[in-house]
Amino acid sequence: MRAQIERSVERVFADHADTAAHAAVERGEWPQQLWQAVLDAGFAAAAARSSHGGIEAHWAEAWPILFGIGYWQVPLPLAETMIGAMLLSIAGEAPPQDAITLVEHGDDAQLLPGGSAQRPTVCGHAHRVPWARYCRWALASMPASRELLLVDLRQREGVRLKPGANLAGEPRDEIAFADAHVALRVEQPLAGLDEPLRLLGAFARSAAIAGALESALAQSVRYAGERIQFGRPIGAFQAIQHSLAILASEAVAARTAALVAAGSVPSVAAGDPRRAAFDVAVAKLRASEAATRGAPIAHQVHGAIGFTREHPLHRATCRLWAWRAEHGSDAQWADWLGRAAIGAGSEGFWPGLTRRRFNEA
DSSP: OHHHHHHHHHHHHHHHSSHHHHHHHHTTOOOHHHHHHHHHHTOTTTTSOGGGTOOOOOTTTSHHHHHHHHHTTOOSOHHHHHHHHHHHHHTTOOOOSSOEEEEESSSSEEEEEEEOSSSEEEEEEEEEEETGGGOSEEEEEETTTTEEEEEETTOSSSEEEEOOBOTTSOBEEEEEEEEEEEEEEEEOOOTTOSSHHHHHHHHHHHHHHHHHHHHHHHHHHHHHHHOEETTEEGGGSHHHHHHHHHHHHHHHHHHHHHHHHHHHSOOSSOOOHHHHHHHHHHHHHHHHHHHHHHHHHHHHHHGGGGGSTTSTHHHHHHHHHHHTTTTSOHHHHHHHHHHHHHHHHHHHHHHHHHHTOOSOO
16 A cells, blocks of 8 residues: 555656646635645545545555655655644544645644534633644643633634644744534544644654655755866765765664554554654654754755755755654654653663653663
């Protein structure tokens, strides 16, 4: 299945995630042609149950989609929609056809459920919500009550959006909920995960960072072979080769860590929730570190041309700098791992490390 998905991803993203799609988003337009191509290919519902229009792909099989989002810098809330569709499908609800964004109660969102059982509502604020202005739905997670709330962002009253953006210019909006009607309220279906949207979002960003690093590496290697200085390609100079080797090692490290997490993150068909938190923490930590180290090398190899807006390199590097802080920075996930290791005690440290979980005696 993964090979088939990989071929489909390469065809769709190479054909449609082009300069025109990026230019449309920069003008404040929704790239409808690209979104329709993604829907037609079945990417948005890939992780959902077959009864809900999906193919029940586990995340290792769906890896090419998440990796491709970074490699082609796909300007869509595709990862968010995939996660939302999967969670709703596991909970036994058919996912909506429109784009979904994610809101996790916590650092960036303070939400308070209310209303009645017949008409549930939600109040509060959410900051830096991906692509909210273009999404019809927001899926909010309430860790304390272990509930998922599906909110229609197009309702006339109860929802107010304020546009914002991350460093790469991707929409990161503020949402104010004022007794907003909740269209669906279900139990959070992933046992053992206290903050499912943060964890799944961190995994998705790790995979995308790996893809963006691979893109930056490919562009740098190509440019180093084309740029002539002192009568030969700059890629023939040992200093440039050394820099490219470091960039390649960072790309491989990020990809390897994210692939390990892909094997344990829960899905309809597979996953190991006991190891998922550890694996995702390591993946996001390592991918964010790789983004910090790798992006400057790509720009150093390209020289001045890499800093121009006309050159495509900035699409990858600006996303690397933006994504490394989303769904937990490297420092935050390092702190989480450190606290978990300390909590395991001296006798539990090595067994926890080899089991890839510190939460058991």
